[in-house]
Amino acid sequence: MSERNTVIENSLTSLLKDESFLPDLKAQTREQAFKSLVALLSTPNHVHKSYLRVALENGTIVRIPAFRVQHNDTLGPYKGGIRFHESVNESEVSNLARLMTLKNSLHELPFGGGKGGVIINPKKYSVKELNLICKKYVQYFNDILGPDKDIPAPDAGTGEREMDWMMAEYKNTHPGEPYRGSFTGKSIINGGSLGRKSATGKGVYFTFRYIMHDFLNEQEKWLQEQDNSFAENALKLKDKKMKVAVQGFGNLGSVAALEAFQCNYLQNEVVAVSDSNVMLYNSDGLDIPALVKFARDHDGDLPKTKEDLSEHKIKADLKERDSLLEINVDVLIMAALENQIHKDNMKKIKAPIIVEGANAPITEEADKYLSDSGTLIIPDILANAGGVIVSYLEWIQGRETQFYKEEQIYELLFERMQNTLDTILPQFFGDPFPLRQNCYIHSVMKLSTILFKQGKLY
Numbered sequence: 001m002s003e004r005n006t007v008i009e010n011s012l013t014s015l016l017k018d019e020s021f022l023p024d025l026k027a028q029t030r031e032q033a034f035k036s037l038v039a040l041l042s043t044p045n046h047v048h049k050s051y052l053r054v055a056l057e058n059g060t061i062v063r064i065p066a067f068r069v070q071h072n073d074t075l076g077p078y079k080g081g082i083r084f085h086e087s088v089n090e091s092e093v094s095n096l097a098r099l100m101t102l103k104n105s106l107h108e109l110p111f112g113g114g115k116g117g118v119i120i121n122p123k124k125y126s127v128k129e130l131n132l133i134c135k136k137y138v139q140y141f142n143d144i145l146g147p148d149k150d151i152p153a154p155d156a157g158t159g160e161r162e163m164d165w166m167m168a169e170y171k172n173t174h175p176g177e178p179y180r181g182s183f184t185g186k187s188i189i190n191g192g193s194l195g196r197k198s199a200t201g202k203g204v205y206f207t208f209r210y211i212m213h214d215f216l217n218e219q220e221k222w223l224q225e226q227d228n229s230f231a232e233n234a235l236k237l238k239d240k241k242m243k244v245a246v247q248g249f250g251n252l253g254s255v256a257a258l259e260a261f262q263c264n265y266l267q268n269e270v271v272a273v274s275d276s277n278v279m280l281y282n283s284d285g286l287d288i289p290a291l292v293k294f295a296r297d298h299d300g301d302l303p304k305t306k307e308d309l310s311e312h313k314i315k316a317d318l319k320e321r322d323s324l325l326e327i328n329v330d331v332l333i334m335a336a337l338e339n340q341i342h343k344d345n346m347k348k349i350k351a352p353i354i355v356e357g358a359n360a361p362i363t364e365e366a367d368k369y370l371s372d373s374g375t376l377i378i379p380d381i382l383a384n385a386g387g388v389i390v391s392y393l394e395w396i397q398g399r400e401t402q403f404y405k406e407e408q409i410y411e412l413l414f415e416r417m418q419n420t421l422d423t424i425l426p427q428f429f430g431d432p433f434p435l436r437q438n439c440y441i442h443s444v445m446k447l448s449t450i451l452f453k454q455g456k457l458y
């Protein structure tokens with residue numbers, strides 16, 4: 001997980017210099033207030049760590065390390081997923097919690113930022129053991145969780161099953177109290193929202209489409225007048241038949257690939273997709289609906305052999321997984337893991353547009369190199385907020401016990417993402433900062449203004 005402290009510091013430095021921002025803060029007081037802001041945003045409010053005591057089915061008792069990091073609650077209750085993965089560690093959870101604070105602020109959600117993690121490989125535990133781990137997580141962090149305190153959601157290694165278990169345990173440990181809003185990402189029957197599963201993938205593709213179609217068409221003349229390489233490069237791709245590659249074909253990647261395949265606004269061809277086993281390539285475009293069906297019927301996997309492909313009449317070449325990042329495409333949608341583009345492969349990336357579906361798929365060093373070379377990076381903070389936006393809608397529905405139809409959910413999702421894009425894009429194409437920094441500036445501006453108005457900035 002790459003550090004984003006430099007982006008926060010750079011964003012605050014540019015705000016510090018802009019004296020029209022918080023003009024009441026002057027001279028030394030201003031310098032001091034901005035220094036304290038850097039410290040406030042670079043460090044979490046609380047890091048909770050527990051060792052969950054779990055009895056395994058074979059009779060052994062183990063202690064499993066678990067975290068809940070509460071980064072900042074200026075905008076509302078802490079909100080963020082719980083990850084079950086062997087590589088979980090305090091620094092990763094803290095970085096992800098901070099990203100949630102900034103993401104929620106950018107998208108005008110009334111939440112702070114939090115994140116949780118349990119150091120296990122969930123595939124190595126039985127269903128009964130996983131259920132116990134979920135219950136223990138809620139018991140150990142009992143006092144700090146709740147619909148108005150800290151609201152977890154699924155992340156890598158967890159899903160609606162785990163959220164259902166955790167909400168049920170929260171209900172047990174808080175008798176008589178409201179509980180439906182204590183966890184989001186639950187199953188529909190347990191109070192989850194329609195559309196939550198597809199929300200991030202749909203939001204990722206919507207963000208890309210809105211920039212490369214709606215915004216470019218509406219603002220073409222204005223963009224031609226801008227003197228920067230991002231505007232120039234984006235205009236070069238306008239109306240071009242775009243070749244798209246998608247890394248990762250799970251919940252996020254498969255939905256984003258299908259949206260790209262079905263999109264009537266842009267002429268896309270999804271020429272490559274990958275999962276942890278393989279890359280599939282077809283220069284004339286892959287049959288994404290057939291691949292989605294295959295993955296659904298094969299435990300999430302893409303076809304791995306020539307026999308699989310011919311049996312399911314899918315035309316594609318099987319290639320080495322990581323070569324997907326280096327092929328000649330217009331758009332690379334990153335939908336797998338962190339740190340996929342780094343110093344060793346950054347110079348081989350050819351795509352002029354990269355969309356970050358996963359969190360932090362590009363290291364800070366590679367991010368700088370690619371942005372300086374004119375690559376348009378549509379950052380995680382902007383593109384992958386669909387999940388937390390629909391989590392917000394689930395939280396509201398849980399409080400109202402009234403449910404929206406799936407189409408209403410997508411309408412509300414796209415409306416909210418469009419509002420953010422309409423605020424950010426004119427600033428981005430009009431000035432020299434990369435899109436990520438523009439998003440961070442907007443996000444910290446909101447947080448700082450609220451802190452100042454609450455008398456907490458000094």
Ligand code: NAP
Pocket residue numbers: 155156157200247248249250251252253274275276277300301321335336337338357358359384387
């Ligand atoms: P997922 O359902 O677990 O899918 C991950 C996909 O990435 C799988 O197809 C996996 O393949 C593939 N993969 C793993 N390592 C790979 C590699 N080295 N090269 C190519 N593919 C690889 O997860 P997801 O929900 O789609 O989320 C993807 C990423 O987005 C995660 O990092 C997650 O934290 C982030 N994210 C997700 C959401 C959300 O709402 N889903 C929201 C925000 C951020 P195998 O199946 O073969 O392992």
